[in-house]
Amino acid sequence: AQSVTQLGSHVSVSEGALVLLRCNYSSSVPPYLFWYVQYPNQGLQLLLKYTSAATLVKGINGFEAEFKKSETSFHLTKPSAHMSDAAEYFCAVSGGGGADGLTFGKGTHLIIQP
Amino acid sequence: DGGITQSPKYLFRKEGQNVTLSCEQNLNHDAMYWYRQDPGQGLRLIYYSQIVNDFQKGDIAEGYSVSREKKESFPLTVTSAQKNPTAFYLCASSIGWPGEQFFGPGTRLTVL
Numbered sequence: 001a002q003s004v005t006q007l008g009s010h011v012s013v014s015e016g017a018l019v020l021l022r023c024n025y026s027s028s029v030p031p032y033l034f035w036y037v038q039y040p041n042q043g044l045q046l047l048l049k050y051t052s053a054a055t056l057v058k059g060i061n062g063f064e065a066e067f068k069k070s071e072t073s074f075h076l077t078k079p080s081a082h083m084s085d086a087a088e089y090f091c092a093v094s095g096g097g098g099a100d101g102l103t104f105g106k107g108t109h110l111i112i113q114p
Numbered sequence: 115d116g117g118i119t120q121s122p123k124y125l126f127r128k129e130g131q132n133v134t135l136s137c138e139q140n141l142n143h144d145a146m147y148w149y150r151q152d153p154g155q156g157l158r159l160i161y162y163s164q165i166v167n168d169f170q171k172g173d174i175a176e177g178y179s180v181s182r183e184k185k186e187s188f189p190l191t192v193t194s195a196q197k198n199p200t201a202f203y204l205c206a207s208s209i210g211w212p213g214e215q216f217f218g219p220g221t222r223l224t225v226l
Contacts, residue, residue: 009154034214043118043204043217044157090156101147101159101172102215 002027002093006105014113019078021108023065023091026072031093033074034102035065038088047089050074061085086112116141118218120205125223127199135190135221137205144210146188150174151202151220160203163188192223199225 007022032051036044048059055067065076088109092102118139127133145164149157159172163182177196192199202222206215
């Protein structure tokens, strides 16, 4: 079975500052990892995914994440926060074979201070 | 445009009534999923289907039922046996494993 832990239910940064959202996972098989973003009352949109190719993954809207197997982490970063980045972010893991569902973290609400 | 549609956006029902949430996709994806989202709890898997006429229980299937008679459609019924049905429900699809899942806009169900 796999699980995902997102540290910090709320993260606040100033506009223009570095964004760092933390995600640690556990999986009994090589994982596939995803970051999604959700705006209020909307569905989830894929930001980026790791599928065992390059460990540094670049996504949309300037976000990137690095897969670190030794730390079982997949933290999401963005060099400079923008007001439009304010949203809920979810880390998810898929593993074990078969088209079963993703296992999601509880989410991190990103707040951007002007 | 390809995508996933969920209807209605908002749904109100009286306690004890069954209600069916619609999910349709025109992405030609084989796999479809239903998740429930509650504040501070992330998304939890209710049911998933890898192929037409087949579906599997997820982590919180009690009180829910699904059908998959067509590739494009995966309706979810919230039955009166579901003890706390008020939540945001999200439908998703994927072309297979471990492809990313594409999500619909969600249905917010409120049981009065």
